[in-house]
Amino acid sequence: MTATQVQALISDGLPMADEIGFTVERVRPGFARTRVPHSDRNIRPGGTLSGPLQMALADAAMYAAILASLDKAEMAMTSNLSINFLQKPAAADLIGEATVLRMGRRLAVCEVRLLSPTEDGEVLVAHVTGSYALPTKA
Amino acid sequence: MTATQVQALISDGLPMADEIGFTVERVRPGFARTRVPHSDRNIRPGGTLSGPLQMALADAAMYAAILASLDKAEMAMTSNLSINFLQKPAAADLIGEATVLRMGRRLAVCEVRLLSPTEDGEVLVAHVTGSYALPTKA
């Protein structure tokens, strides 16, 4: 599946993804690079991005990486998600790079790095692990 | 602090709380009961509430419990959050009951139970633990 196809699937299933402007930049089996573009609407007092926005991006990035890895995975559902906030992201785009650590028959375990673009490159602002329950094969 | 005071503080600090209609129902030191009222805007295809909405409520519920426990804690910031999704919440109100498990000098550790109202009472739909970094005393 291409990045465009993954993004179309996610827009259909997650209305919120559209609202925050979620885009899928790049996918390959086991990996997805995703982005929430800068928007005044997402900025909190203090000029940063909220925790819930970061969690929403991480969840969608994991879903994108699974869709890019497995046919007919649209019904996959988040089973758990654990996030460590490391530093405040800048009032800028937020990038989520998701890697599938293990694709089991029933559960996919993923890691997501949330990155904030700076003059010196992209810095890690949060680290996420999570798992998705996979749909049972028909 | 009263529930109304806690809610006013959160509305000021978290614009998103207002958007989703977040309300603080009841507080006491170490505890807060909070709610996101039913809204068509929050409903996902399939008639349920999204994972990110659940995470946003859990995060705000922890913050409410901390504000109810500690003076001048407005600058407390989420350090980590870990959620287990147990079952799909109904297309209805979503309730978040947060308990402070430990109020340290530097870190508050909380537990949140997300509940969905049904005919047979409130059922547990997600379980969350998380910690907030507390502001340093001046």
Added chain:
Amino acid sequence: MTATQVQALISDGLPMADEIGFTVERVRPGFARTRVPHSDRNIRPGGTLSGPLQMALADAAMYAAILASLDKAEMAMTSNLSINFLQKPAAADLIGEATVLRMGRRLAVCEVRLLSPTEDGEVLVAHVTGSYALPTKA
């Protein structure tokens, strides 16, 4: 299954449980109360119990609660475990009370409270959530 039966199963499967003197005090469907008795061997410098000992007890307590809830669950395996250390346990017995939050077809999600006996009753020293992958029905 009785507490004695659950304990016998665990002693067979987890040699380490025997080494640390792990006992199952009480079970009912969805719940197990377990204990590691005081032993000089488990005490760390500073007169407390190590983090790994606490994690080992939590893991075994979850397993006990699952065995008490489901037939033929011996092959259940820990999928993830997340622990928040709240305060140092005393150099005394350590108690683990595990509750099954959700028993799904494929995954059991549990919560464990680690308790330390004091003069004023049992105090919470660590909070754990975790999930076990359940064996597929034959």
Added chain:
Amino acid sequence: MTATQVQALISDGLPMADEIGFTVERVRPGFARTRVPHSDRNIRPGGTLSGPLQMALADAAMYAAILASLDKAEMAMTSNLSINFLQKPAAADLIGEATVLRMGRRLAVCEVRLLSPTEDGEVLVAHVTGSYALPTKA
């Protein structure tokens, strides 16, 4: 600090580290590579290594990475630890590579990859994140 110095500190503070033969292979600021050598004593029925052993190694690896990064960090204490078990490790050595994701003033957040050596190189068997509360500067 050298790997040998870090290992000596850990042997002094964590008797269990010595019991399981924990060794520090390599350190640099923000990183430690550690190992538990193969021992019949650590093998579970089925020819694999127990979950608690994996958690103990992950915890010690994080501690080693912190000691390698910060002076006088001996009193750092695990605040939380979250592990995803990905596949059964072989009945062989177990390697833990810990990276410090964020060294704050009060909290160090780390990631650990547990690796099992195979003919085709080292494979990831578990993924861990955790945080250590750092001692307050005198």
